[in-house]
Amino acid sequence: MFARHATRTTPRRADVRLETMRSGEGDDGMSTAEYAVGTVAAAGFAGILWKILTSEWVLELIKTILTKAFDLSFL
Numbered sequence: 247m248f249a250r251h252a253t254r255t256t257p258r259r260a261d262v263r264l265e266t267m268r269s270g271e272g273d274d275g276m277s278t279a280e281y282a283v284g285t286v287a288a289a290g291f292a293g294i295l296w297k298i299l300t301s302e303w304v305l306e307l308i309k310t311i312l313t314k315a316f317d318l319s320f321l
Contacts, residue, residue, distance in 0.1 A: 298304060
């Protein structure tokens with residue numbers, strides 16, 4: 247007739263991982279690899295931002311804004 251399946255007495259690896267994730271255990275913070283990736287990303291973003299802010303177009307824009315701001319006559 248039908249084959250009976252034995253019940254599992256030990257939890258599967260996936261079940262253990264899922265329970266660990268749900269309970270919050272084992273999540274003590276970032277690992278060294280995560281810090282390294284975050285640092286590289288921050289340095290790359292800073293480099294791009296520096297390049298944009300020191301470009302001729304942005305410097306001219308800032309100069310124009312400041313010139314117009316100081317040329318306004320206040321009542």
